[in-house]
Amino acid sequence: MATDIHIQMIDVHKRFGSNVVLDGLSLDVERGRSLVVIGGSGTGKSVMLKCVLGILTPESGEITVDGHNAIRQSSAERDEMLRKFGMLFQGAALFDSLTVWENVAFGLIQGRKMARAEAHDIALDKMGQVGLGASVAELKPAELSGGMQKRVGLARAIAADPEIIFFDEPTTGLDPIMADVINNLIVDCVRRLGATAVSITHDMASARKIADRIAMIHKGRIIWSGEVGEIDNSGSPYVDQFINGRAEGPIKMEVLRA
């Protein structure tokens, strides 16, 4: 069976000044599956997602979504493409001037011009799916705990029933139990929508739970990818060092010494 490629990145380069972040990154994301990209801090994980979304523009390389070029397109084409996407940001990135339900319904009201009453009902339904009751709907994001904010961010990401969902470090900054709750919600939501999911994380417990496939990024390139079951026998010393969390190995942390 030929695999159905939903998002394809070919030889993508991105740098900030002299700092090369993506250095020839190539990655295929299969439709309807959950890919987790692992890698250390500062290896270009977030930049990769932002290049696909068009928030950042790579210097060279190709990115296609459903076969359409995602880099060079008009803003109308990009708006059209972004309707397929939902994203959960690392810090949830909730709009702090809006209430919880307005945050969840934002893409429906602003992006799709839905009536507020209708969007309100959908927002409450999506909040229910991530375990948030109607009692928090009128609160401001600042009144919620970190775990609740992540859930609101997740509800907002799935509000418009996206085909593709990006998760940027969904469990960072949460305690292990709340992290597992969020992992379960991610698995549930992705299954229910039948969506393609791309997550980036350095939390291996999270990666094992939500991934169908895992790819490892190091110094702006994908150095290994495979099914989640193969991760312990990857044959790559980089992957072994990362998943076992060892300081010694081929990955050298650049520690500044006085």
Place this chain on the structure above:
Amino acid sequence: MRVTEQIDALVTLSTNPFKYLVAPRIIAGTLCMPLLVAIADIIGIFGGYVVGTKSLGFNSGAYIKNTVDFIELGDVTSGLFKAAAFGFIIALMGCYHGYYSKGGAQGVGRATTNAVVSASILILAANYVLTSLIFTS
């Protein structure tokens, strides 16, 4: 908003940040500054009346008559026009520096300082240009 990825979040929710964030602020700044100046004009004249009649012993009727006689419509409209221009500058500089702020809380502080400083300088320059245009026409 930039530092907490909220602007990126807007983009992913198919919302143009210029239309949603920048345009309303610039319109609000341009429209509301003349209103504030109109209120300040009224308070200024009233303050002059209070000081003139209560403290300096002017006749209140003479104060009002002279005020009405010497104020021309152009005095008020030129002030309101300048206020609209300054409001536009203040909102534009606030949005520009806020939109491109980076580097956490420190970056937000720096962006705020830059917004105030650049708005002040631009207002100074714009005031010179507008004054010379208004008085030569």
